[in-house]
Amino acid sequence: MRHRxxxxxxxxxxxxxxxxxxxxxxxxxxxxRDPTPDARPPGGSLDLQEGLxxxxxxxxxxxxxxxxxxxxxxxxxxxxxTAGTVLRDWRPHPDERANPEIDRRQLRDLxxxxxxxxxxxxxxxxxxxxxxxxxxxxxxxxxxxxxLVVGADGAWSRxxxxxxxxxxxxxxxxxxxxxxxxxxTRHPDLAQLVGDGSVAVYGANRSVVAQRNxxxxxxxxxxxxxxLDWHADLDLTDVEATxxxxxxxxxGWAAPVLDLLGHGTAFVHRPIHVLPVxxxxxxxxxxxxxxxxxxxxxxxxxxxxxxxxxxxxxxxSIAADPDDLDEAVRAFEEQxxxxxxxxxxxxxxxxxxxxxxxxxxxxxxxxxxxx
Ligand SMILES: Cc1cc2nc3c(=O)[nH]c(=O)nc-3n(C[C@H](O)[C@H](O)[C@H](O)COP(=O)(O)OP(=O)(O)OC[C@H]3O[C@@H](n4cnc5c(N)ncnc54)[C@H](O)[C@@H]3O)c2cc1C
Numbered sequence: 001m002r003h004r005x006x007x008x009x010x011x012x013x014x015x016x017x018x019x020x021x022x023x024x025x026x027x028x029x030x031x032x033r034d035p036t037p038d039a040r041p042p043g044g045s046l047d048l049q050e051g052l053x054x055x056x057x058x059x060x061x062x063x064x065x066x067x068x069x070x071x072x073x074x075x076x077x078x079x080x081x082t083a084g085t086v087l088r089d090w091r092p093h094p095d096e097r098a099n100p101e102i103d104r105r106q107l108r109d110l111x112x113x114x115x116x117x118x119x120x121x122x123x124x125x126x127x128x129x130x131x132x133x134x135x136x137x138x139x140x141x142x143x144x145x146x147x148l149v150v151g152a153d154g155a156w157s158r159x160x161x162x163x164x165x166x167x168x169x170x171x172x173x174x175x176x177x178x179x180x181x182x183x184x185t186r187h188p189d190l191a192q193l194v195g196d197g198s199v200a201v202y203g204a205n206r207s208v209v210a211q212r213n214x215x216x217x218x219x220x221x222x223x224x225x226x227x228l229d230w231h232a233d234l235d236l237t238d239v240e241a242t243x244x245x246x247x248x249x250x251x252g253w254a255a256p257v258l259d260l261l262g263h264g265t266a267f268v269h270r271p272i273h274v275l276p277v278x279x280x281x282x283x284x285x286x287x288x289x290x291x292x293x294x295x296x297x298x299x300x301x302x303x304x305x306x307x308x309x310x311x312x313x314x315x316x317s318i319a320a321d322p323d324d325l326d327e328a329v330r331a332f333e334e335q336x337x338x339x340x341x342x343x344x345x346x347x348x349x350x351x352x353x354x355x356x357x358x359x360x361x362x363x364x365x366x367x368x369x370x371x
Contacts, residue, residue: 003325005318006031006136007150008123008159012046012053012104013291013307014152015111019060020315022115026322029146030115031136033122033153037112042104044177044219045074045211050098052305056312062110066102069110074101074212076197079366084254087363090370091196099301101197103214107304123153126162126287134162134286148318148325149287152311155273157293164281164289168273168296173355174226175272175299176246178264180218187263193256194218201257202362206249207355210260220260223355224249228271242267272298272351277344280337288329290314295340298351302343310336 005021007014010032021028034040048054048066057063072092079088122139132145151159155168183191190210193199198211206224213219234245246261275296288294291307313335317328353361 002027003147003318003322004133004145005029005148005150006144006146007152008126008136008157009151009153009291009293010034010108010112010117010119011152011154011291011307012107012111012304013293013311014150015108015115015311016056016060016308017150017152017290017311017315018115018117019062019111019113020056020312021318023061024315024319026315026319030117031121031123032117032119035120037108037117037119038105042108044221045071045101045103045213046107046304047075047099047101047301048107048308049301049305052302053308054097056305056308057110059312059316060111065110066107067097067100069106070100070102071196071214072096072100073196074198075099076195077366078193078195078197078199079363080199080201080254080257081359082201082203082253082257084256088366101211101213106214123158126151126159128162128284128286147286148329150314151287151289151293152291152307154292155296157289159287160289160293162287163284164279166275166279166281168275170228171272171274171298171351172225172227173223173272173298173351174228174230175221175223175270176242177222177268177270178220178261178266180220180260180263181265182216183212183218184216187259190218190256190259190263191216193260200362200366201253202354202359203250203253204357204359205355207362208250208253208257208260218260220264222246222250222261223272225355231269236267236269239266274298274344274348277348278337278341279344280333283330283333285326288314288333290336294336295344297340297344298347300347300350300354302347306340306343309339 006029075092125137127135290310321328
């Protein structure tokens with residue numbers, strides 16, 4: 001039986017869902033707000049874990065391509081204290097494949113391949129329970145009906161209100177991100193500091209992490225505890241004012257660490273919001289959520305992995321039981337909720353320890369994860 005299935009959002013979760021469904025011969029419509037694939041900078045490198053994101057890519061038939069593109073050496077991690085002393089310098093074994101890194105753009109292109117995405121399709125509202133099926137309203141005033149609408153539209157999902165009244169709340173931790181291009185040529189000393197993977201520096205209630213992406217591009221993430229309006233006196237669109245504000249926040253830290261901020265090109269403000277750890281909803285026929293739309297959690301290396309596995313499992317559940325779409329969705333939701341709760345608990349505790357009054361907590365967490 002041919003169902004009319006739409007997925008809202010062409011991020012890692014939505015694309016994996018579409019790709020696996022497509023692989024099973026089921027047609028699916030991908031509705032993406034961005035007007036083109038390159039309309040926005042893609043964001044930093046992702047590490048994809050063996051039992052999560054890599055498993056999803058296996059289900060999508062893309063594991064070999066991923067292995068060819070990914071950077072196992074990107075798993076390297078160096079930890080410094082705020083004076084610049086190296087506390088840990090961990091390098092992966094050359095065969096280590098537990099968590100290799102891949103650029104988001106490469107991952108997206110891998111998943112996109114032959115998928116037919118409708119770009120520039122911004123969904124404004126989803127209304128279940130109409131006689132014709134689930135109504136999707138677009139921002140341009142048009143509308144369309146489907147048998148199943150999957151919300152893979154991220155943190156501020158427009159599909160979520162159709163199943164749940166819950167919205168994300170602020171964690172009390174803010175991130176400001178910047179980046180450096182062509183680091184090996186322009187800033188060889190900083191390139192050495194970052195190494196093949198990441199360098200992380202933890203102080204009281206704040207941290208700086210710099211991570212190598214491909215092509216000599218480095219993303220620098222600062223995190224700190226602050227009220228949501230911490231920038232009330234700062235114009236975040238003014239690059240130099242933002243840089244000065246950040247340098248003041250990290251005043252007294254070792255010069256090379258501050259240089260990562262000093263040479264950053266532009267700054268992106270990302271206050272960290274999350275959904276409740278146990279976010280579930282009463283099942284609604286014809287609508288479901290996956291990825292950040294369902295279980296937004298602190299960005300500690302799990303979100304894209306979970307979104308992709310959600311997408312792959314929902315697609316497999318539908319393909320395995322095509323005559324009972326509703327039952328396939330229900331079974332998926334139960335599985336997703338219990339996995340998401342486990343990871344939300346881990347990442348929530350992780351954020352508390354990584355941005356903690358006692359920087360020794362971050363080091364202890366690193367060692368626990370290594371073990
Ligand atoms: C700094 C940072 C680093 C991270 N690092 C990692 C990591 O190493 N590993 C990891 O697993 N996770 C990581 N994450 C988390 C990860 O980025 C997210 O969890 C993941 O992208 C969620 O995927 P998704 O498909 O659910 O949603 P998204 O990636 O948010 O994709 C949602 C898509 O929906 C589209 N959309 C939104 N609204 C609409 C609408 N109304 N209509 C149509 N389309 C819409 C958006 O344009 C977007 O393309 C990181 C996050 C951050 C912020």
